Amino acid sequence: MTLLLTDNEVAERLDGLTAVAAMRAALLAAYSGRLVAPPRASAALRGGRLVTAAGQLADEWYGFRSYDTFGRPEAEQLVVLHEAGSGRIRAIAVGEEIGSRGSGALGAVAVDTLARPDAATVGVLGAGRQAWAQIWATASVRPLREVTVHCRTPAVRDAFAARVRAELGVPAHAVTSAAAAVRDRDVVVLATDSPTPVVDPADLAPGTHVNVVGFKQQGRAEFGPDLLDLAEVLVTDSVEQAMDYRPPMLAAVAPYADRLRHLGALLTGEQPGRTAADQVTLFCSVGLAGAEVFLLDRLARVEALSA
Known part of the structure; x- marks a missing residue:
């Protein structure tokens, strides 16, 4: 049956x-x-x-x-x-x-592979289903000490923080700005529906790992090329899918395409991931078919x- x-x-x-x-x-x-x-x-x-x-x-x-x-x-x-x-x-x-929990788990594999071993704090922009799945899965690969969350609607971000506390047992706080959410975080998750950048890379601490879940194409992206410039390691779950976006995905065009790696290559050890504690690493989630x-x-x- x-x-x-x-x-x-x-x-x-x-x-x-x-x-x-x-x-x-x-x-x-x-x-x-x-x-x-x-x-x-x-x-x-x-x-x-x-x-x-x-x-x-x-x-x-x-x-x-x-x-x-x-x-x-x-x-x-x-x-x-x-x-x-x-x-x-x-x-x-x-x-x-x-679908959302699969995406969250892909993000957690990226965190487990690329974030510093002692990573324990997460800042998340967005408070929808995808944002929740990222935190839910990440909590299974790192002993989280604190989650900070920001989105445009105060009631929604308050509810998200309350859910993290209740279901995951992790201290969580809603904050009033994107900068406050990501500053001094070990891991940052961008999971918004914004077509324009929501994060200033200057707010990221050295050594931060970033998961990008939302829009990521030229002309419609929740981050800008300045984040790609900052990241020393760029990975994705499907290089083939990344190269197939129309309009193109930001990380799949020059000068970034030559640096974009398959997360599977890092898992096998065929390509290096993080090589220094102060490197900023970036995972562009495109949805592995x-x-x-x-x-x-x-x-x-x-x-x-x-x-």
């Missing part, structure tokens, strides 16, 4: 360590070529686009994630997992949790074992 998971069920059954382990495995599989992860495909519709990200893991499974860009508040995403041999649909997830299907496969395996 096909396993069907809702957002609530994904949230209940998926812990941070499991998600991070799955995304680390997905990155390694993509880098080695076992995970086929082509750039997203989209169909232009009236008022928006329907986007599909497909993936295939060797002879084990294939599947896809689909979502739209209409911006409707109750819109849902779909993740479908097929068995490779039979084509049978083994599992379906409906909603946004598996097949990552959500990879995560759904892990959940389906756990469900089968517990049945």
Whole structure:
């Protein structure tokens, strides 16, 4: 029987360590070529686009994630997992949790790989689902001592800080400016819907690791080239996807493209990551195709074992 998971069920059954382990495995599989992860495909519709990200893991499974860009508040995403041999649909997830938690776990792999070993403070700009997933997953790879958060709406940032305290047991504070949120933080997360820069790199302390989750294209980006200039290490979860953006992704054009590395290459040790405590490192999350299907496969395996 096909396993069907809702957002609530994904949230209940998926812990941070499991998600991070799955995304680390997905990155390694993509880098080695076992995970086929082509750039997203989209169909232009009236008022928006329907986007599909497909993936295939060797002879084990294939599947896809689909979502739209209409911006409707109750819109849902779909993740479908097929068995490779039979084509049978083994599992379906409906909603946004598996996508956002997969993205959060990819970000946590980047933190675990690039942030200083003693990193314990996080500043986050944005207080939506993606911002929460980044903190949720990061808390499983670092013993967080404090989280500071800023977004435009006071009530929303207050609620975010309260959720971090209640669900993660981490001291968290809402602050009134972006500078206050990121200053002297070991890790900074940009997870806004802003089309213009929200952070001044001058506010970042030496040695900060930054995860960028929101807009990152020329003419529409939550950070500017000055952040890329500051970062000594630039990584992404899919170089192929990064190079496929239209308009181009900021980190995928000269003079930055030659420095952009696949996170999987750092995991294998084929390329260096942080080499000094005072380096600023930057992870540009673009959405590894097949990552959500990879995560759904892990959940389906756990469900089968517990049945």
